[in-house]
Amino acid sequence: MTLKQKVYNCYNNLLEEKIKTLRNRIEDLSQDAQNDAKGSAGDKHETALAMMHLEQEKLSKQLKEVIAQKNILESINDTVINTNVGLGSLVYTDKFIFFISIAMPKITLDNNDIVALSLDSPLGIAMKGKTSKEEFAFNNMKYEILKIE
CATH class of the missing domain: 1.10.287 (Helix Hairpins)
Incomplete structure (x- = not known):
């Protein structure tokens, strides 16, 4: 899994x-x-x-x-590997791992902290459509997308 x-x-x-x-x-x-x-x-x-x-x-x-x-x-297919950040993406950045879905509490799985957020949230909007190796800024903080699933 x-x-x-x-x-x-x-x-x-x-x-x-x-x-x-x-x-x-x-x-x-x-x-x-x-x-x-x-x-x-x-x-x-x-x-x-x-x-x-x-x-x-x-x-x-x-x-x-x-x-x-x-x-x-x-509505999310958890077996699809996304190439762009969108609904259902698991986004690995240099700071956090984000699950683009709905706003939910942070969880820890396999020693990874995962933050679930809505695509319509300010941070979700900043990431939307981005691909691996792209950067984006949010609240004066730069993030680099390492990988998207």
Whole structure:
């Protein structure tokens, strides 16, 4: 398995865990609201239900965003070797390794720190379309692209 495939799988697993966690939290709130509705009445009860409903809406919005991220990630073919920086590229620079996909936390695989970022991010835009051995600048810092997968 290539490093690019390992990176792809790691981020895919992270998103699946996030989706699972959000769905469980939404379900727990729904059950709490149903249990609360059975045995309570009055202003405190109404306030508690309203707070649970707001939390459910917030979690539902987060879930929708994570599912959208997962859809973007799943549109990437992790076996394709790119020659230009674009969606799905694993870009080795003289400073970092970047996975052009979606904005996600930095991970470490095979003793490599990998930063996942969106092609629409300022750094992604600076790299977009570049090829191996090209340089680009971002925030007064020069980067050299060593290799692209």
